[in-house]
Amino acid sequence: EAGVAQSPRYKIIEKRQSVAFWCNPISGHATLYWYQQILGQGPKLLIQFQNNGVVDDSQLPKDRFSAERLKGVDSTLKIQPAKLEDSAVYLCASSPAGPMGYEQYFGPGTRLTVT
Amino acid sequence: LAKTTQPISMDSYEGQEVNITCSHNNIATNDYITWYQQFPSxxxxxxxxxxxxxxxNEVASLFIPADRKSSTLSLPRVSLSDTAVYYCLVVPEGGGFKTIFGAGTRLFVKA
Structure with a gap:
């Protein structure tokens, strides 16, 4: 079974530039998550999708971050404009619907450096 | 959502059993306790x-007392490759939303 795919793996941009990350979840997984993980901290949930609808985006900085999940499959996370404090690893995860939904499968992440 | 508390770090030696305890005093009736492991990068x-x-399971054991206000992850006979960060999470059945990862416990296994 293929895992969660993310691209790019690494990205370096200057502050005020824009950047986009892509995630392809495990086939058939209904729920998709985007996390931000700053060095030395645990992952922080940014947004959670159930199929193609948003169920939680309370911690997403909506003035600069946006995310969409087209047709309930792939997802993109965008930052515009980027700030220095956005330097982090951005993790995508997916989980199946139903009682096994507690088990999240994570991708390798995208390491963003903002200079 | 139940907040979790775990030790920041632990050291162990190869071959020892490691027990990491997590406190979750406000756990709800329909909440489950899950543990994740994270290696660098x-x-x-x-x-x-x-x-x-x-x-x-084949990786670990999880002990949960009757009051469910804490849980202990037990790793039998750790090896150097078990050096990682371990996170305890409390989630509703089926996953729910607002998943919260704390800072986790950094386990360092020495030779």
């Missing part, structure tokens, strides 16, 4: 999940 990986008593 990788995303977290699900290890084990339980509701009460004891759960064991």
């Amino acid at each position: 990788q995303g977290p990986r699900f290890i084990i999940q339980g509701y009460k008593t004891k759960v064991t």
Whole structure:
């Protein structure tokens, strides 16, 4: 079974530039998550999708971050404009619907450096 | 959502059993306890999940007392490759939303 795919793996941009990350979840997984993980901290949930609808985006900085999940499959996370404090690893995860939904499968992440 | 508290770090030696305890005093009736493991430069990986008593799989055991206000992840005979960060999470059945990862416990296994 293929895992969660993310691209790019690494990205370096200057502050005020824009950047986009892509995630392809495990086939058939209904729920998709985007996390931000700053060095030395645990992952922080940014947004959670159930199929193609948003169920939680309370911690997403909506003035600069946006995310969409087209047709309930792939997802993109965008930052515009980027700030220095956005330097982090951005993790995508997916989980199946139903009682096994507690088990999240994570991708390798995208390491963003903002200079 | 139940807040979790775990030790920041732990040291161990190869071959020893390691027990990491997590406190979750406000756990709700329909909440489950899950543990994840994260190696450097990788995303977290699900290890084990339980509701009460004891759960064991090929990787670890999870002990949950009757009041469910805490849980203990037990790693038998650790090796150097078990050096990682371990996260305890409390989630509703089926996953729910507002998943909260704390800072986790950094386990360092020495030779």
